[in-house]
Amino acid sequence: MSATSYTIVNLPDQRTATIPKRNYLNNEDGLLSWLFTGDHKRIAILYLISITFFFFIGGAFAGLIRLELLTPQPDLVASDTYNKFFSMHGIVMIFLFLVPSVPATLGNFLIPIMLGAKDLAFPKVNLLSWYLYWIGGLFTLAALVLGGVDTGWTFTTPLSTHYLNTHVVTAATGVFIIGFSSIFTGLNFIVTIHRMRAPGMTWFRMPLFCWSNYAASILMVLGTPVLAITLVLVALERLVGIGVFDPTKGGDPLLFQHLFWFYSHPAVYIMILPGMGVISEVISTFSRKRVFGYTAVAFSSVAIALFGFFVWAHHMFIMGVSNYSALVFSLLTMLVAVPSAIKIFNWAFTLQKGSITFETPMLYAFGFLGLFTIGGMTGVFLGALGMDIHLTETYFIVAHFHFVMVGGMLMAFLAGIHFWWPKMTGRMYPESLSKLAAVTTFIGFNLTFLPQFILGYLGMPRRYHAYPPEFQVLNVLSTAGATVLGVGYMLPLLYLGWSLKYGAIAGNNPWQATGLEWQIQSPPLTENFIETPVVDHEAYDYEWLAHKTAQEVTTVG
């Protein structure tokens, strides 16, 4: 069987038409066996449930925001309540969903298996990360229940330290703790990738998913502590009342901006890089080809991580950084588009002349390609100094980062969840419903955020709960889109839940993919591999897979 003549076999192979009797899900029973587990796969499932919970909380706030903006008048809520809505939407979505989403769920589940290891290097630290995530999440929820935060997710001083009487300290404590969850996850991944690779699994045989998570981990380990100390200073300033950031007491709010964005710009890449890894896997599998320019794609992840640390001041062009440094940061910001473009072009070349099939993960991946490209291109607009000054703090910015974060990251997350769902649960999801969900999400997304580009260009500022009547048509469109988008997100929740019990049995390798994770049973054993695999082929080597499959057929036949 040659690589090009492959057909995707969704039906399970008759030899393995049952869920394996022994797997990581049923190895031990009872709630406690989950709460004290050291198994990276179980921790991934714990994360998946938790992250989904917080995603829908963040989503509910998004819905309320869009509902308020349906009409120009502030008729749903008062301005301070509206401020709390968008602050909680931002804090929950960024820190509790986007940052941990792919690394903590798919990364946790897959990285050890992809490397041929039995677990992450530090299983207890991994479990601790999940507990820290929840403790931080509970602090954030507490801030919400006690009366909310209205600083926006950026905790900008001196607004956050002196002029607001809300629960900034509680929320900042929450984010501080979640930060350590993220640091420990990153640390675990780096050590695992350096030290736990199976024999023959060289750096350049690693799946690109591992490379991109590796790059994101570097950012987590180096960036997050800076955010942590910044939030400590904000909390101290609020509690003690002295001014390290307060200009009336000799402090400098710009210092806060520098420290905050030193983390938070790289954080954008923490969010998007793992998603790019998912896309590499999905595109390769469904076009039956090795990722074009594997090395370039691998190194571009690291390049994005490095550049990511040198562009933070583009968030501060209008806040009084000098013209000279603004120009330098403008240039550096444009440079970060280069490794992103390398990835996009290499994915395009991978698709070229591939035997493409449009399975659900591939639909999401195509959605990612389109939306992320628009998000990235508008980022170049904003990197240009003059354009930025016109567009900053308008809905153009809102649309831009939602295209990157939601259009990019969330599409990649959904692509990954669908792609690896058969491996995680042993069951398939219903095909037509999932395709419907992918299309609904794509349409809903564009309807929500394309009008916001125009609104921003026309000058509608972000973070206001009322607006001039001439903006209403576009806002109504956007709110309608948000409704469609909401349906697009609810659908997978329903049919994936359904598939847990009623889905068709998936078999080991429903997509005929090459990764090590597809060569073991679904769902995997607790120890992943009975014998440590010896890797003798490159990632995405379909010739090797064809050869292996042919051999198996001979053996069985």
Next chain:
Amino acid sequence: MDNAIVATHPHTHETAVAAEHEHIVLPQHRHHFETKEQQREAATFGMWLFLLTEIMFFGGLFFAYLLYRNWYHDAFVVSSNQLSIPLGAANTAILITSGFFMALGVWAAEVQKKGLLVLFLVLTTFFGVAFLGIKAVEYHEKWEKHHIPGAHFDVSEFINPQAYGLKEKPLAPDMAQKTQVFFFLYFAMTGMHAFHMILGVGLLFWLTWRANRGEFSSGYVAPIENFGLYWHFVDIVWLFLFPLLYLINRHPGS
């Protein structure tokens, strides 16, 4: 760090018997590592990465310090004169001594001398606690002089030093206010450092207890080694804090 996951060398029949006799469960080789060497390397590498995050963590504070020192140079000079060089120097000496005993402790663990290991760990703890004691004396003095940032902070000493018998150059009132920024950074930086010391002393008690049970005398030394790295890191942070806060450029124009 997860100390329990680190490597144990294959313990001999004698140590296994001894362990069984004293009802000690020696930490086992974890199932997910191929070899004990791999396990030990992973633990050490993880510790170094953790220390890297600590450097970034303190880095934010050092960045703030450098910025404000440039802006409010005069206020920083006058405020740093309020710190006691003898106490700071004594603390530096004490902390280096403590680090010295920690290094000896790592050596004692590696040559499998249980008694020496416990002794060195106790000495490390003793000097660590002595450091914290001196820090408490210094903090108390700041409290009495109203140099703790916040509502009770008093700048009159800096505006009119003669009235307090000081030989400082008087500061203009707005510059005198900036001394509060210095003291905030002083407390934030030394406080963060002291917090790491307190955690370290807590871990030392725990390690001493385990060392006394003989856990680290059979070739399983990674927890001691990794704690040693942590303790030396905390020492090194102080070796930056002492000159920056206490020593450099105490006399304007000199």
